[in-house]
Amino acid sequence: MLSFWEDRSFLKFDLIVVGGGIVGLSTAIQFKKDRPNAKVLILERGVFPSGASTRNAGFACFGSLTEILDDLNTMKVEEVKNLVEKRYIGLRSIRGLFGDKALGYYSNGGFELITEQEEKYLDRMEYVNSILTPIFGEDVFSQVRDIQTFGFSDKVKYLVKNQFEGELDSGKFLELLWETAQLFKVKILTGALVENVDLDKKEVQVRNPIYQNRLDFSADKIAICTNAFAGDLIENLNIKPGRGLVMVSKPLKNKIPWNGSFHYDMGYVYFRNIENRLLIGGGRNLDIKAEETTKNEVNPTIKAYLSRLSEEVILPNENLEFEYExxxxxxxxxNKKPVIQLLTEDIGIAARLGGMGVAIGWQTASELVALLEK
Structure with missing residues (x-):
């Protein structure tokens, strides 16, 4: 049962954002910036964002060579170009807004390990550069000549560098979004499990164990920013969840001889150096159907694969012990185009970020706010 004060003050808003991750926070901030007097509420079911916003690898990237070539199999050239540009603009936006130091951002570049299986893609590097040069003003991809200094196993035949990619601290990024939302007086309620969004009544229905009855929040406008979980609220969305495993080793005795954002196996595996620890993640292509789930559990097959890859290919001379998973x-x-659309005149959705939430989240939110403002 609600009190008089709760009913009067806490249930009606100008904008309600469902989901408190990168896109949700970015949407609330950008909407509030244009409307400083608006009442804006974010509803998040977890203590921390429940999807991937604080559970990613911190890659400030927009696609390796083989990933982009794979995208060209399912998307038109102009669509791929626009998608890469959107990711790049998104990264530049958050760097310009918050600053590299605050984000823990490092411009160490991106690298892709090429084995015999991917060797054929090197012949198309010049073609991909020709597509992307209008965006970046120069070639994006180049082949690294001396790969022996990286210390990879001889299974790695070539190394392709993307000079424009970087890496950041995902925890710092979310803290900056939280702090900015607070400066704009955006209300954030955690532990708020949204059960339904009523498109006709413009209501967001929340279940909470403290109250016997369901809580019905109403707003002039609603933004659904729950990414992989959007299908739980809205029917007939072409969105599948994809679980990603990330592991971080204990600090290594020997200095890791490289820095940067590294990609392997068509981008399905990624790794980087954090404080002389190996961070490695991905591998969902080994058991793709099992990984189409919203359960936060570790797949032992994928864990074993990443551990073996770490010791046999990436750091073959190290005895690794993983501390985090x-x-x-x-x-x-x-395809990898995000879903950004209006469901009704005043209710919009931004979801399906294709594993590129760090890069594309801010820009995706900007497009959703533009739709809601019309």
Whole structure:
């Protein structure tokens, strides 16, 4: 049962954002910036964001060579170009807004390990550069000549560098979004499990164990920013969850001889150096159907694969012991274009970020706010 004060003050808003991750926070901030007097509420079911916003690898990237070539199999050239540009603009936006130091951002570049299986893609590097040069003003991809200094096993035949990619601290990024939301007086309620969004009544229905009855929040406008979980609220969305495993080793005795954002196996595996620890993640292509889930559990097959890859290919001379392991839930579809659309005149959705939430989250939110403001 609600009190008089709760009913009067806490249930009606100008904008309600469902989901308190990168896209949800970015949406609330950008909406509030244009309307400083608006009442804005974010509803998040977890203590921390429940998807992948704080459970990713911290890659400030927009696609390796083989990933982009794979995208060209399912998307038109102009669509791929626009998607890469959107990711790049998103990264530049958050760097310009918050600053590299605050984000823990490092411009160490991106690298892709090429084995015999991917060797054929090197012949198309010049073609991909020709597509992307209008965006970046120069070639994006180049081949690294001396790969022996990286210390990889001889299974790695070539190394391709992307000079524009970087890496950041995902925890610092979310803290900056939280702090900015607070400066704009955005209300954030955690532990708020949204059970339904009524498109006709413009209500967000929340279940909470403290109250016997369901809580019905209403707003002039609603933004659904739950990425892979959007299908639980809205029917007929072409969104599949994709679970990603990330592991971080204990600090190594020997200095890791490289820095940067590294990609392997068509981008399904990724790794980086954090404080002389190996962070490695991905591998969901080994058991793709099992990983189409929203359960935060570790797949032992994928864990064993990443551990073996770490010791046999990436750091073959190290005896690795992993200290952290976690999973995050991403959203995917038949291609990597995000879903940004209005469901009604005043209710919009931004989801299916294809594992690129760090890069594309801010820009995706900007497009959703533009739709809601019309």
């Amino acid at each position: 976690w999973t995050g839930i991403m959203g995917f579809g038949e």
